[in-house]
Amino acid sequence: MKESPAEGRLERQRARQRAIAADVMAEGSVRIEALVEKHGISLMTAHRDLDALVARGIVRKTRGVVTALPSSLVEASDLFRRGRQQAEKAALARAAGAWIEPGHSVILDDSTTTLSLVPLLGDKAPVTVITNFLPVIEDLTGEPDVTLISLGGRFHPWSNSFMGRMTVAAIREVRADIVIMSTSAITDDICFHQTEETVDTKRAMFDSAATRLLIVDHTKFGRRALHALAPLADFDQVIVDWRTPAEHVERLRHKGIDVTVAPAVRAR
Template sequence: MKDSAAEGRLSRQRERQRAIAADVMADGSMRIEAIAEKYGISLMTAHRDLDALVARGIVRKTRGVVTATSSSLVEASYLFRRGRQQAEKAALARAACALIEPGHSVILDDSTTTLHLTSLITGKTPLTVITNFLPIVEELSGEPDITLISLGGTYYSWANSFLGHMTVAALRDLRADIAVISTSAITDDICFHQTQETVDTKRAMLDSAATRLLIVDHTKFQRRALHALAPLTEFDHVIVDWNTPDEHVDRLRRAGVAVTVAQPAPRTRDRR
């Protein structure tokens, strides 16, 4: 009986911690007092739960506030990522759109950066768009001049997309003109992601495209993740934002990578 009761408490604790992590990732940050109130637990219990999440690299604690983070093992949720680096992502999307032509078949991955492309590519129709990202499907489903191919598979709520072997199998039967993808982290000029399912799916996207385009904001050069996807030299074109240090841009160009530095919209321009 004691073992059963202990297992029940541990199960409830883990479930509560998963729920807390989901809340923090969705909002970006939460006050610890608000977490304790929402879950009907003491501040001490809330701190213990959060300490467990901090130890796993999922959140950070500072002065009564807990903040979402992406780590080498855990990717931040779609809702959290969507609100980050908005100006940079918009600039990357504009630069990427310039490389897409009417009549192209285009693979778009499940990154919030490629999501910015949806409002732009409607001016490049007719197009065929292939994606595993539910928000892109929802955005483009009513466009009459876009043939939309939605990739199925196992749905992952944190990514709001379909990943895994069924998605990979569908991609193997397709050949697109261009694949536009982003990445979670860049280390030693290699793209990395936190999950193998993501890597497998994006690898299949790259293998199914004649032209491979990577779009990344400057923060990706500051992050780490566990699973390698591809070296930057494997891409036909890499687009970075204006805040990317020159040393990264120069190094990639010396390695023979075609690099475009996307510039901000005039009203947000603050350097070069």
């Protein structure tokens, strides 16, 4: 499907905001004039982009200076997550895609790892996709042979997704063939997330699917977050990338967890 001019502008805006966020997080604080000069944009455009980052809880803007927020929500933000481990996410998406068959109904959570699956779904059509993640909704809108079910509820700008009581209620009304999700952290071989809303929403997705897949890159092992979702042993399949240390893979298999190691995807 050919990209429209409006879609092209939106994607350039998102890419620029990701780059600005990366600059601020790398430096801690940056003068707005420096961002204007580095990215070749007007002061008005810089303020619009920064206002969007402020609304998503990533930065603070005061007196010509923008500062990264020392918040757990920064790492939870989809804007932060999209630019990280891209090769690993492509490999995980390819491996997870092998589980999807034409006619399947698939729940995709609000992870940027599952977002990497979207370009592969055309080869699996017809499929039904159920999601609370706005970027997935936007990418699949108008896609032929994909039935899209958007889960509404309260919109959370920092994660670019719908979560909460209304979202959970909507999930409980469906029964899908498969759910594919990721996690923020794995501690003691248990999935953890930063917010209760995230856990409640993902738990409802987990309970509404016949087959449960977890796809995680190697950086999630040993990370910490506050709220537990589920042990890895509760998933039908855990897919990790090729950079995952062997001791993690061997330990999980010793526990009887079905683990697939996704090989690197060759660049075309």
